[in-house]
Amino acid sequence: MSSKFEIQALPLAGAYRLSRQPVADNRGLFERLYCADELQALIGRPLAQINRSLSTRAGTLRGMHFQYQPRAEVKLVSCLRGAIFDVIVDIRAGSPTYLQWHGEILSEQNHACMLVPQGFAHGFQTLVDDAETLYFVDEFFDPQHYAGLNPLDPALAIDWPLPVSEMSERDRTYPLLPDFQAVCL
Numbered sequence: 001m002s003s004k005f006e007i008q009a010l011p012l013a014g015a016y017r018l019s020r021q022p023v024a025d026n027r028g029l030f031e032r033l034y035c036a037d038e039l040q041a042l043i044g045r046p047l048a049q050i051n052r053s054l055s056t057r058a059g060t061l062r063g064m065h066f067q068y069q070p071r072a073e074v075k076l077v078s079c080l081r082g083a084i085f086d087v088i089v090d091i092r093a094g095s096p097t098y099l100q101w102h103g104e105i106l107s108e109q110n111h112a113c114m115l116v117p118q119g120f121a122h123g124f125q126t127l128v129d130d131a132e133t134l135y136f137v138d139e140f141f142d143p144q145h146y147a148g149l150n151p152l153d154p155a156l157a158i159d160w161p162l163p164v165s166e167m168s169e170r171d172r173t174y175p176l177l178p179d180f181q182a183v184c185l
């Protein structure tokens, strides 16, 4: 049996929730994490990096990250161990949904992924200990263009499900709105 992704458009235009389609048998399961053929229309460019993160404590917050042009990137985010509340914020200059956020639970159990388009900030909070994420990106990491929005900004009002247990110092000190420049695509 061949595995395919179920693809669902999200309320913020260009963003999608994908469901991987595991095939189970007496050994365990098989699933496709990425397929250029099926996802080319959503991602458009070849992958540049595959990144992994492991967060030890439930409640760990990472985000809200993005890259300015010419390094704006598309990300396909999966949670292979545990569960995360995954969030995107539309930061596209001129977008009708500018600064709106959307969250999805991605977990080992639901096999869901978030397709984060260019011009979106991305972050997540882990819902259990030892949550592991894997994400595919179509642009290289570039510290000169890497930037962030403060995930705890009351003006963004992201409804994080747990008290924050861990955060990087850099994420904690990202600017608050309106001290922020939109992404021009």
Ligand SMILES: Cc1cn([C@H]2C[C@H](O)[C@@H](COP(=O)(O)OP(=O)(O)O[C@H]3O[C@@H](C)C(=O)[C@@H](O)[C@H]3O)O2)c(=O)[nH]c1=O
Residues within 6 Å of the ligand: 049, 051, 053, 062, 063, 064, 065, 066, 075, 122, 123, 124, 141, 168
């Ligand atoms: C993102 C990245 C970081 N690094 C380095 C920088 C730093 O020394 C160390 C840890 O980086 P960070 O603190 O930025 O890691 P982290 O906070 O986990 O960053 C990630 O957060 C999630 C929400 C995303 O959306 C990702 O794109 C990425 O920004 O790894 C790379 O070498 N390559 C990369 O692609």
